[in-house]
Amino acid sequence: MLVLGVESSCDETGLALYDTQNGLLAHALYSQVAMHEEYGGVVPELASRDHVRRAIPLLELVLKQASVPCSAVDAIAYTQGPGLAGALLVGASVACGLGLALDKPMLGVHHLEGHLLSPLLASDPPAFPFVALLVSGGHTQLMRVDGVGQYALLGETVDDAAGEAFDKSAKLLGLGYPGGPAISRLAEFGDPGVFTLPRPMLHSKDLNFSFSGLKTAVLTVVKTRIANICEQDKANVARAFVDAIVDVLVAKCLAALKQTGLKRLVIAGGVGANRQLREALNAAAEKKRFRVFYPELEFCTDNGAMIAFAGAMRLQMHPDAAQRDYSFNVRPRWPLDELRNA
Numbered sequence: 001m002l003v004l005g006v007e008s009s010c011d012e013t014g015l016a017l018y019d020t021q022n023g024l025l026a027h028a029l030y031s032q033v034a035m036h037e038e039y040g041g042v043v044p045e046l047a048s049r050d051h052v053r054r055a056i057p058l059l060e061l062v063l064k065q066a067s068v069p070c071s072a073v074d075a076i077a078y079t080q081g082p083g084l085a086g087a088l089l090v091g092a093s094v095a096c097g098l099g100l101a102l103d104k105p106m107l108g109v110h111h112l113e114g115h116l117l118s119p120l121l122a123s124d125p126p127a128f129p130f131v132a133l134l135v136s137g138g139h140t141q142l143m144r145v146d147g148v149g150q151y152a153l154l155g156e157t158v159d160d161a162a163g164e165a166f167d168k169s170a171k172l173l174g175l176g177y178p179g180g181p182a183i184s185r186l187a188e189f190g191d192p193g194v195f196t197l198p199r200p201m202l203h204s205k206d207l208n209f210s211f212s213g214l215k216t217a218v219l220t221v222v223k224t225r226i227a228n229i230c231e232q233d234k235a236n237v238a239r240a241f242v243d244a245i246v247d248v249l250v251a252k253c254l255a256a257l258k259q260t261g262l263k264r265l266v267i268a269g270g271v272g273a274n275r276q277l278r279e280a281l282n283a284a285a286e287k288k289r290f291r292v293f294y295p296e297l298e299f300c301t302d303n304g305a306m307i308a309f310a311g312a313m314r315l316q317m318h319p320d321a322a323q324r325d326y327s328f329n330v331r332p333r334w335p336l337d338e339l340r341n342a
């Protein structure tokens, strides 16, 4: 079964072809980062307009890469939510328009399910069950994953997502958008311990997170403790920020493994690309004897491959999940646990 995946939930247009027998045949991505950079964040209207421009050329590219005609596609999976309403609508309308023209069944995919299953695209995929840390720009959640569609929420952020904290703190330090990679690079030059930032909810005895206080602490340091912040101070603050956020993420992952008794941890979502987080998790895994799995770097952030893959996994389990129904609707807010019975 050949599934075309279409991702357009935020600022990346991703198209991909996943074949249940031969794996990922092709994927192509266009990132709008350069366009949004000058505004310091994603401008939803511009994002939607750009998805319109990119979707069809990317489709042509993946068909060419895979050397298959459009007609070879068996089903079309598109990101139905959560995400920016206008951006989602573009992907859904392109996908459903294609489906109607080609007479193919459609399947709306949950963006976070795409992230959650993306490590299964790697060469050494984890077996079920596992604990998953989903860390993106919009979400920070710990889940127990027993199989495709079997997700139990263990804990989540009570305010900002980890990626959001990276982006907002980077902005306070005058770094570009997206802030995650920028602050992570700057932190490499920082000295540890010059500044100490709080580790919110580290000892909360549950698996929830809170990151808005951390961002406020960065603001306090930047605005009040340093009159004219120099480059080395910025690097020191970046280092303190990364150390704090990594400490909290690692501690909560360890607590989730202990609570569930599981020995496999999966990291998914954009912040999963973070080098310091990976180093700390790898060290913890060696010490505490569990295994940690990551998606390929290119599939940590938003992409079409994870949507094609999640769609294909669902269709293998429930062939009726895809329908020749082209009257789509998108779900900008869509809790992942509502998927369980889908």
Ligand code: KG4
Residues within 6 Å of the ligand: 010, 135, 136, 137, 138, 139, 162, 163, 164, 166, 167, 178, 179, 180, 181, 184, 269, 270, 271, 272, 273, 274, 275, 300, 301, 302
């Ligand atoms: O999963 P994703 O591409 O989009 C969402 O679904 O949100 O994640 C984007 C987030 C942004 O907040 C970005 O700053 C963060 O992931 N990110 C990183 C890194 N690469 C991306 N954060 C820390 N370190 C990175 N290397």
Ligand code: ZN
Residues within 6 Å of the ligand: 111, 115, 136, 137, 269, 270, 301, 302
């Ligand atoms: Zn995402």
